[in-house]
Structures are given as C-alpha cells and as structure tokens.
Amino acid sequence: MLAVAAAVLWALGWWVNVRLANGPASDKPAVKVLIPAIFGLTIVVVWEMLVRGFEVNPVLLPAPSAILGRLASEGPRLWADFEQTIVKGAMTGYLIGGLAALGTAILADRSDFLTRGILPVGSFMAALPIVGIAPIFVKWFGSDWESKAAVVAVMVYFPILVNTVAGLRDTGSMQRDLMRTYGAGYWPTLMKLRLPAAMPFIFNGLKIATTLALIGAIVAEFFGSPTVGMGFRISTSFGQLALDMVWAEIVIAALAGSAFYGAMVLIEKRVTFWHPSQR
Amino acid sequence: MEKGEAGGVVLKSILPVLTVIGAILLFWLVAVVPMNMHLVADQAQRDGLKVTPDAPAARQEYSGTGLALRNLHLVPLTYSFVRPTLPAPQQVAGEMYATIIDKKITSKRSLIYHGWVTLAPTLLGFFIGTGLGILLAVGIVYSRVMDRSVMPWAIVSQTIPILALAPMVIVVLGSMGVQGLFPKSLIAAYLSFFPVVVGMVKGLRSPDAMQLDLLRTYHASNTQGFWALRLPASMPYLFASLKIGIAASLIGTIVAELPTGAKAGFGARMLVGDQYGQPLVSWAALFAAALTAAALVGLFSLIERMTLKRMGMQAA
Numbered sequence: 001m002l003a004v005a006a007a008v009l010w011a012l013g014w015w016v017n018v019r020l021a022n023g024p025a026s027d028k029p030a031v032k033v034l035i036p037a038i039f040g041l042t043i044v045v046v047w048e049m050l051v052r053g054f055e056v057n058p059v060l061l062p063a064p065s066a067i068l069g070r071l072a073s074e075g076p077r078l079w080a081d082f083e084q085t086i087v088k089g090a091m092t093g094y095l096i097g098g099l100a101a102l103g104t105a106i107l108a109d110r111s112d113f114l115t116r117g118i119l120p121v122g123s124f125m126a127a128l129p130i131v132g133i134a135p136i137f138v139k140w141f142g143s144d145w146e147s148k149a150a151v152v153a154v155m156v157y158f159p160i161l162v163n164t165v166a167g168l169r170d171t172g173s174m175q176r177d178l179m180r181t182y183g184a185g186y187w188p189t190l191m192k193l194r195l196p197a198a199m200p201f202i203f204n205g206l207k208i209a210t211t212l213a214l215i216g217a218i219v220a221e222f223f224g225s226p227t228v229g230m231g232f233r234i235s236t237s238f239g240q241l242a243l244d245m246v247w248a249e250i251v252i253a254a255l256a257g258s259a260f261y262g263a264m265v266l267i268e269k270r271v272t273f274w275h276p277s278q279r
Numbered sequence: 280m281e282k283g284e285a286g287g288v289v290l291k292s293i294l295p296v297l298t299v300i301g302a303i304l305l306f307w308l309v310a311v312v313p314m315n316m317h318l319v320a321d322q323a324q325r326d327g328l329k330v331t332p333d334a335p336a337a338r339q340e341y342s343g344t345g346l347a348l349r350n351l352h353l354v355p356l357t358y359s360f361v362r363p364t365l366p367a368p369q370q371v372a373g374e375m376y377a378t379i380i381d382k383k384i385t386s387k388r389s390l391i392y393h394g395w396v397t398l399a400p401t402l403l404g405f406f407i408g409t410g411l412g413i414l415l416a417v418g419i420v421y422s423r424v425m426d427r428s429v430m431p432w433a434i435v436s437q438t439i440p441i442l443a444l445a446p447m448v449i450v451v452l453g454s455m456g457v458q459g460l461f462p463k464s465l466i467a468a469y470l471s472f473f474p475v476v477v478g479m480v481k482g483l484r485s486p487d488a489m490q491l492d493l494l495r496t497y498h499a500s501n502t503q504g505f506w507a508l509r510l511p512a513s514m515p516y517l518f519a520s521l522k523i524g525i526a527a528s529l530i531g532t533i534v535a536e537l538p539t540g541a542k543a544g545f546g547a548r549m550l551v552g553d554q555y556g557q558p559l560v561s562w563a564a565l566f567a568a569a570l571t572a573a574a575l576v577g578l579f580s581l582i583e584r585m586t587l588k589r590m591g592m593q594a595a
Contacts (some may be wrong), residue, residue, distance in 0.1 A: 014424070016426045017427065017428050020427075021423045021424040021426075021427045021428075022423055022424070026423070026427070032427065035428050036428055036429075036430075036432060039429065039432070040432065060455065066360075082453065096311050113295050113298070114295065114298070114299070115295075116291065116292045116296075117296045117297075117299035117300075118295075118296030120296050121300060124576075125427075126575070127526040127572055128526075128569045128572050128573070129530040129531075129533045129534075129545075129568050129569065129572060130565075131534055132533060132537075132545070132565045132568060133565065134537075135537070135549060135550060135553040135561065136553065136558070136561060136565075139364075140364065189299040189447050209436065210438065211440055212444065215442045215443050218440060218443035219442070219443050219537070222537065223537075223550075223553070224447060234443075234447060235442070238447055243451075246447060253440050253443065254440075257438045257439045257440050258435055258439065262437070262438075263399075263496060268371060
C-alpha cells in the first residue's frame with residue numbers, strides 16, 4: 001500500500017517539476033531553487049515510505065525519520081565529533097597545506113625553470129592516491145588530530161600549489177609592461193597585479209581542496225583516533241549496527257562539505273569581483 | 280602542434296621536471312637520517328656499537344638531527360634499517376623490484392597480483408560509472424526537467440566527502456552477502472559518475488548558437504545534431520572528465536580496501552605492512568598504487584591526444 005503511494009507521490013513530484021520547468025516562470029530564481037528542492041524532498045519522502053512499506057531492516061537502510069531523530073537526540077556527541085574532525089583535523093590541515101602551497105608557489109614563481117618543473121610534477125602528484133599515507137602518518141604523529149591535520153595538509157598541498165603556480169603565470173605582457181612603466185619592482189607587481197590576477201586560479205584549487213580535506217580527516221580516523229571524531233563514530237556505530245547514527249554523521253559530513261565549499265565560493269566572489277565569471 | 284614543436288616543448292620541460300623530482304628525492308634522502316636515528320641508535324647499542332649518549336633515556340632528549348651529529352658513524356645505518364620509520368628510496372625501490380619483478384604473479388606477495396585485485400574493480404566500476412554518467416548527461420541536455428532537478432544535486436554531490444564512506448559500503452554489502460568485485464566497483468562507479476556527468480553536460484552544451492542554427496538550416500533532426508555536432512564537440516570535455524574519473528575510481532577502490540580487512544589489493548597491502556611492522560611493504564604498495572594511477576591517467580592522455588588529432592582538434 002505504502003509502496004503504491006510512494007510511486008504515486010514520485011509521479012506527482014515529477015509532474016509538478018515538469019510543469020514548473022516548462023512553464024513560463026521557469027527562469028525565475030525562486031523556481032530554480034524550488035525544482036531541485038521538490039526533487040530532493042520527493043526522494044526523501046519516497047525513501048521513508050519504501051522503508052516503512054517493505055519493512056526494510058534498519059541495519060541495511062534506516063528511514064530518514066530515524067536519522068533525523070538521531071540528529072536531534074545526539075546533538076552534543078555529533079558536535080564533539082564535528083569539532084574533532086572538521087575543526088581540528090580538516091581545518092588545521094587545510095590552513096597549513098594551503099599556506100605551504102602558497103608559499104612554495106610564490107618562491108618557485110621567481111624562477112621560470114622551477115615553474116616548468118613544478119607544474120607537471122604537481123599535477124601528477126595531485127592525481128595520486130595520497131590518502132594511502134594515512135596509516136603511515138597516524139603511526140608518525142600519533143592518533144590525535146595532529147596526524148589527521150598532517151594527512152589533510154599533504155592532500156590539499158598539490159592541487160593548491162599547481163593552481164597557484166598556473167595563476168601566477170596568468171598575466172599578460174601588456175599588464176606587466178604597464179607595471180614596469182610605473183617603476184614597480186617585484187613585490188609591488190606581485191601584490192598589486194600578479195596575486196590578484198591569480199586569485200581565480202587559487203580559489204579553484206582551494207575549492208577542490210575542501211572536499212579532499214574532509215576525506216583525509218575522516219579516512220585517517222579509521223586507522224586510529226581518540227574516542228571522538230566522525231571517522232571513529234562511523235566505524236564504531238557500524239560495529240554496533242547503528243546505521244542511523246552512521247547516516248547522521250554522513251548528513252553532517254555532507255552539510256560540512258557543502259558549507260566549506262560554499263564559504264570558499266562566497267570569499268571568491270568578494271575577492272574576484274572583477275573577474276568576468278563573477279559579473 | 281607540429282612535431283618539431285612538440286619535441287621542443289618536451290625537451291624544454293624535461294630538465295625542470297627532473298630537477299624538481301631530484302629536489303624531492305634529496306629532501307627524502309636527508310629526512311631519512313633524523314627520522315630513523317633513534318631507532319637505529321637503540322639497535323646499534325644492542326649490537327654492541329658505541330652510541331653517545333649511552334643511556335637510552337638520555338637519547339630521547341636529543342632531536343633526530345642532534346643525535347645524528349653526535350653519532351656520525353651510525354648515519355649510514357639509517358639507510359639500511361630493517362624496520363625504518365621512513366624507509367630510504369633505494370629500500371622502497373628494492374622492495375618494489377622484489378615484489379613486482381622477482382615474485383611470480385600467482386604469489387600472494389606479488390604486487391602485480393595485488394595490483395590486479397585493485398585494478399579490476401576500478402576499471403569495471405569506471406566503465407559503468409562513465410557509461411551511466413554519459414547517459415544522464417544526455418538526458419540532462421535534452422530534458423529541461425532533468426536539468427533543473429538533477430543537475431544542482433550532481434554539483435552539490437561533488438562537495439560531499441563520499442569517498443570517506445567507501446569502507447562502510449563494502450561492509451554493508453558484505454553483510455548482505457555481496458562480495459568480490461562488485462562492492463568495490465560500485466564505489467569506483469560512483470566516484471567516476473559525477474565528474475563525467477558534469478563534464479559531459481558542459482561538453483554537450485559547448486556548441487554555440489551559430490553552429491546549432493546551421494544544423495537547423497540543414498533541417499537536421501535532434502538525433503543527427505547529437506551525433507554530428509554535440510557528441511564530437513564534447514570530446515575534449517569528456518577526456519578531461521575521464522582523467523579525473525579514473526584517478527578518483529582508483530583512489531576509491533584503494534580507500535575501500537584500506538580499513539575493511541580486505542585480504543588483497545593495494546589498500547590491503549598498505550594496511551598489512553602497517554599492522555605487522557613491515558613499513559617497506561606499505562611503502563612499496565603506496566608507490567605501486569601511484570605508478571598505477573600515473574599509468575591510467577597517462578593512458579587516457581594518450582587516447583585523448585590520438586582521438587582529438589584524428590578529429591582535427593588539439594589536445595588541451
């Protein structure tokens with residue numbers, strides 16, 4: 001019965017979206033948000049109905065309401081996990097790795113020779129399964145957040161480095177000549193022309209790195225952690241077959257990932273307001 | 280690009296690349312000494328060599344570098360230590376040579392065997408993910424509803440650290456009795472799926488209004504427009520996504536193998552080496568995985584170059 005209702009609801013949601021998308025108001029910003037929202041909501045409700053209708057074992061797939069319940073009742077614990085993994089592990093590592101990458105890029109940029117070497121090697125490193133160093137780093141730096149920050153720092157280093165180096169090269173000879181006619185030396189040219197011109201590239205790297213940072217911090221916790229943290233909670237809740245808790249952590253991770261990325265997009269908009277893609 | 284020009288570019292960047300790799304190797308070589316010094320000093324004392332300072336507790340006061348400066352005669356030993364904190368490059372290379380070339384492929388210690396265990400689900404998942412991704416992209420380009428409802432979620436999903444959950448998916452599927460190739464392929468497929476969707480949608484939309492209008496004046500149908508214009512125009516975007524996708528698929532498979540008690544595969548080797556105090560095994564697996572990733576991305580670059588050349592486009 002619930003399964004039939006789920007099918008009907010699915011069809012209804014789809015029909016509303018078809019009307020909205022092909023209707024006269026389809027380009028209004030509100031409708032643009034409304035359509036994916038309806039789509040997402042339909043999926044969640046259909047999921048709930050199917051889980052109840054077929055009486056799916058909660059060990060396999062918990063109902064959204066159960067996950068929501070966990071989110072509401074386990075607030076303090078989830079917050080502690082969030083603090084340990086995202087704030088201490090991921091954010092610290094992201095900052096260290098990002099600053100190190102920026103520093104290296106600016107140093108290397110003084111030499112065209114080094115730049116030509118760093119670009120291919122860096123993009124090669126960025127495609128490697130660096131997360132595999134997690135067990136090694138946990139052994140080196142202990143099981144608290146320091147080892148997670150170290151894994152994250154190495155993971156985010158290469159994408160940010162490559163993008164920054166590429167960005168610093170992205171000024172035209174006309175622009176550089178203009179700076180020279182102003183009598184600007186290396187540092188004024190760097191601060192006033194080349195770094196600002198590199199910002200779209202740098203933010204591209206920073207945005208890619210947000211997801212990597214969360215992945216590194218969570219995965220590293222599977223190899224050893226204090227009794228707090230998202231990775232720790234995910235693996236132990238699994239052992240207790242508390243899938244709703246696992247999903248609650250997944251929801252937190254998803255929200256944190258989107259918020260982190262969104263924050264970068266916002267800062268990017270502020271910093272690169274002059275770029276054609278932002279206007 | 281003309282042949283001579285291409286050769287010039289390669290020559291121009293080969294020396295810088297070698298320099299950078301050389302610098303990394305040098306840094307590694309230098310780091311080996313302080314990283315291993317304490318362990319080597321302890322071992323040397325047990326073997327009856329003279330170590331300053333004599334008391335193990337007193338040695339903990341010194342940093343690795345300080346200890347090395349006081350025991351210069353022990354420095355060479357740090358490069359051949361059996362259970363190093365940080366193995367020397369030639370140790371890793373030796374272990375790789377031993378487990379890739381010297382071991383029979385059928386041996387449980389052969390890295391080729393473990394590599395295949397990782398590679399097979401990666402490739403299977405990658406092909407499934409890419410195929411589905413292209414299909415969804417076509418759907419999104421031709422259906423406004425799909426575009427408006429699915430596309431935002433496809434973009435948001437890229438910001439979610441789903442890779443971190445790979446081990447859990449394996450465990451859940453394992454408890455349902457699904458084992459072997461399929462669970463890992465599922466993760467590999469998922470990870471290559473969204474990059475391909477996003478890239479293909481961009482690619483299929485890349486023909487501009489002029490080109491689309493031209494086809495309309497030819498009275499070309501939607502299908503003809505797809506095969507003659509949209510699909511060829513999307514190729515550079517597709518290859519860019521494929522390179523991201525295959526790297527993501529491989530990483531996904533390895534992460535899926537890492538903490539789940541998998542018996543074989545690169546991820547399993549990394550963990551086994553870590554747990555049984557055989558760091559060389561871990562490091563060899565790590566580098567073998569890196570080589571595999573490089574080979575896969577390189578292969579797709581090559582296919583990209585050949586395809587685009589045939590189509591009269593230039594490789595990015």
